[in-house]
Amino acid sequence: xxxxxxxxxxxxxxxxxxxxxxxxxxxxxxxxxxxxxxxxxxxxxxxxxxxxxxxxxxxxxxxxxxxxxxxxxxxxxxxxxxxxxxxxxxxxxxxxxxxxxxxxxxxxxxxxxxxxxxxxxxxxxxxxxxxxxxxxxxxxxxxxxxxxxxxxxxxxxxxxxxxxxxxxxxxxxxxxxxxxxxxxxxxxx
Numbered sequence: 001x002x003x004x005x006x007x008x009x010x011x012x013x014x015x016x017x018x019x020x021x022x023x024x025x026x027x028x029x030x031x032x033x034x035x036x037x038x039x040x041x042x043x044x045x046x047x048x049x050x051x052x053x054x055x056x057x058x059x060x061x062x063x064x065x066x067x068x069x070x071x072x073x074x075x076x077x078x079x080x081x082x083x084x085x086x087x088x089x090x091x092x093x094x095x096x097x098x099x100x101x102x103x104x105x106x107x108x109x110x111x112x113x114x115x116x117x118x119x120x121x122x123x124x125x126x127x128x129x130x131x132x133x134x135x136x137x138x139x140x141x142x143x144x145x146x147x148x149x150x151x152x153x154x155x156x157x158x159x160x161x162x163x164x165x166x167x168x169x170x171x172x173x174x175x176x177x178x179x180x181x182x183x184x185x186x187x188x189x
Contacts, residue, residue: 113127
C-alpha cells in the first residue's frame with residue numbers, strides 16, 4: 001500500500017514517458033491514476049491502487065474494454081449506469097499508464113476537446129473531464145483538488161534531482177545505511 005507521495009515518487013518516470021510519447025502531462029497521468037484507482041485502506045484513508053480494477057487488473061484509469069482486443073476482467077460498478085462492467089486488464093502499472101495515453105490519443109472526442117493543445121495540466125484535466133471521461137458531474141473539481149498535491153510532489157522530485165548537493169546527501173545517506181546493515185549482519189561477536 002503506497003501513500004500518494006510514494007505512488008508519485010515511484011511512477012513519476014512512467015508518467016513522464018507517457019508525456020513524451022502521447023503529450024499527456026505527467027501531472028494529468030498521476031492525478032487520474034490516483035483518483036481512478038484509490039480505495040479505502042485498513043486505516044480508513046484512501047490510497048492509490050486499492051480499488052478492484054487496480055488490484056485485480058493493474059487498471060489504474062478505470063478504462064473499460066470497449067474496442068479492446070487484450071485481456072479483460074468483469075467488475076461491479078455500482079456507481080455507473082451499468083452495474084457490471086468489463087475493464088481492460090494489464091500486466092503492469094506501467095502498461096496501464098502507457099495505454100491511458102494511447103487511449104486518449106486514439107479517441108477522437110479527446111482530440112476534438114483540445115486535450116493535447118492544453119497549455120497546462122489543470123486545463124488538460126478539465127478538458128478530459130468535459131469530454132466525458134467519467135460519469136461523475138463533479139469530476140473536474142475532484143481532479144483539480146488532487147492535482148495540486150501531485151504537482152507539489154513532482155516539483156519536490158525535480159528540486160531534489162536538480163540540486164547536486166541534495167543528490168550527494170541522499171546517496172551518501174543511502175551508502176551509510178547499506179554500510180551499517182552489512183556490518184551489523186556480518187559482525188562477529
